[in-house]
Amino acid sequence: MFHLVLAACLAAQPATCQSRLLPAGDAPTRQDCELRAGPVASDWLARHPDLTGSGPVRCVETGELPALTAxxxxxxxxxxxxxxxxxxxxxxxxxxxxxxxxxxxxxxxxxxxxxxxxxxxxxxxxxxxxxxxxxxxxxxxxxxxxxxxxxxxxxxxxxxxxxxxxxxxxxxxxxxxxxxxxxxxxxxxxxxxxxxxxxxxxxxxxxxxxxxxxxxxxxxxxxxxxxxxxxxxxxxxxxxxxxxxxxxxxxxxxxxxxxxxxxxxxxxxxxxxxxxxxxxxxxxxxxxxxxxxxxLTALRDASRKAIGAGLPLSRAIPAIVVAMQPAAEGWADFRATTARNAAAAYAELEWE
Ligand SMILES: [Zn+2]
The missing domain is CATH 3.60.15.10 (Ribonuclease Z/Hydroxyacylglutathione hydrolase-like)
Incomplete structure (x- = not known):
């Protein structure tokens, strides 16, 4: 299969450019892809006014596309x-x-x-x-x-x-x-x-x-x-x-x-x-x-404790993060995410 790839730059930052893959341009042969490339690309750009096209569109085979590993x-x-x-x-x-x-x-x-x-x-x-x-x-x-x-x-x-x-x-x-x-x-x-x-x-x-x-x-x-x-x-x-x-x-x-x-x-x-x-x-x-x-059980228990102690939200958040610290191992981005979770849990459990 062949795919339509468009070089496009941010209208607000013309030096910031990337290739965009437009699936509407997929075709079984390179010739079919190239025949439709112009209209597909201009139609797509018209719907994405934050981008401007840069250079000619290309038709590439599947194996040439950058792909996630799965x-x-x-x-x-x-x-x-x-x-x-x-x-x-x-x-x-x-x-x-x-x-x-x-x-x-x-x-x-x-x-x-x-x-x-x-x-x-x-x-x-x-x-x-x-x-x-x-x-x-x-x-x-x-x-x-x-x-x-x-x-x-x-x-x-x-x-x-x-x-x-x-x-x-x-x-x-x-x-x-x-x-x-x-x-x-x-x-x-x-x-x-x-x-x-x-x-x-x-x-x-x-x-x-x-x-x-x-x-x-x-x-x-x-x-x-x-x-x-x-x-x-x-x-x-x-x-x-x-x-x-x-x-x-x-x-x-x-x-x-x-x-x-x-x-x-x-x-x-x-x-x-x-x-x-x-x-x-x-x-x-x-x-x-x-x-x-x-x-989540530790978050619930620490939040209930902070609320039970009468802490206002601003003091409850750090208290909950500290109380949760023994549960930190094995979790990426523990502190920042736990602080946000503490605010959400406090708001939910406050009226329990
Ligand atoms: Zn999510």
Whole structure:
């Protein structure tokens, strides 16, 4: 397969340029790709006024595209494991686990933290299969999981998410579009836009890839207020999104009580594989959730204690971080994330 690659520079910073992959230009031969390249590129640029084209567009073979590395962890299940850190200019925002499931069509599970990461995930898929990408499933609203979504929309996929996600994203989108370029670098962020959700999931439902079925299950407020799990029935692989963190400190942006409830209710049937939102793929449910259960329980207990002692929020946050310190081992970005979690837990538990 051949792919259309456009050199584009930031209109506001003309020296900041990057290559953009435009899936709408995919073609079976170089000649087909080149025939359509001009109109596809100008149409795309018209919809991305923050960028200007620079030099001629190119048509390149799949193997020449920069691609994420992904492992096939079960038949037809491919997982890219993100960097074990908070987003930074060093990692370009590429911290979330991203997966794809190959049936008669392909479903992608989470899209990455920028347009560039979405493109590199798309290239990784195209290295393995030419099948149509029919769906992009977003496990929850966080930017490290959703900002690459527009690439898949342009590739023809339907974007599927929990029914609560669009409103949650809309409330935060403006702030993310301002802050993310500073966090991950303007070049890494170039061309990134928020994509619209096409299918809103309100209740458990099946999603068909032809010969393969995925079960989508919305979850009451836990890690966020828009969490949804995905179960591949054929292999028993459960994609939890950020309902399961391993190695990177869990971040609370929904309900601490709800999250502990979710952990306390093992899935039925038990999954054969658990793909967390951050950290390695696991085979055992209890092992997968034990570190996070311990962390969140300690957060709840330390927050209750600070509230019980009558500490105001400003003094409660450092007190909670200090009380949590014995639970720090094995968690990346412990202090900064725990301080934010302490504020969220305090606000939730204050009226308990
Ligand atoms: Zn998250």
């Amino acid at each position: 492992q096939e962890v079960a038949p037809g299940i491919h997982v890219h494991q993100g960097a074990m850190a908070q987003v930074s200019t060093q990692n370009g925002g590429r911290i979330a686990n991203l997966s794809f499931v190959i049936g008669d069509t392909v479903a992608v599970i989470d899209a990455g933290g920028s347009r560039a990461e979405g493109e590199a995930l798309y290239a990784a898929i195209r290295q393995v299969t030419d099948k149509p990408v029919s769906h992009l499933i977003l496990t929850h609203m966080h930017p490290d999981h959703i900002l690459g979504a527009e690439v898949f929309s342009e590739a023809g996929a339907s974007i599927v998410a929990d029914a609560r996600l669009p409103e949650a994203v809309a409330r935060r989108a403006q702030s993310w579009m301002m802050s993310t370029p500073r966090q991950i670098g303007a070049a890494a962020f170039a061309g990134t836009r928020i994509a619209a959700v096409d299918q809103r999931v309100e209740a458990p439902q099946m999603l068909s890839l032809g010969d393969r079925e995925l079960q989508l299950t919305p979850v009451p407020s836990a890690h966020t207020g828009s969490d949804m799990t995905v179960l591949d029935q054929e292999t028993g692989t459960l994609f939890t999104g950020d309902l399961v963190f391993l190695g990177l400190t869990p971040s609370l942006d929904g309900s601490l009580a709800g999250w502990l409830d979710w952990i306390a209710t093992p899935p039925d049937p038990m999954p054969a594989l658990i793909v967390p939102g951050h950290g390695p793929v696991m085979e055992d449910w209890d092992e997968a959730v034990a570190p996070e259960r311990q962390y």
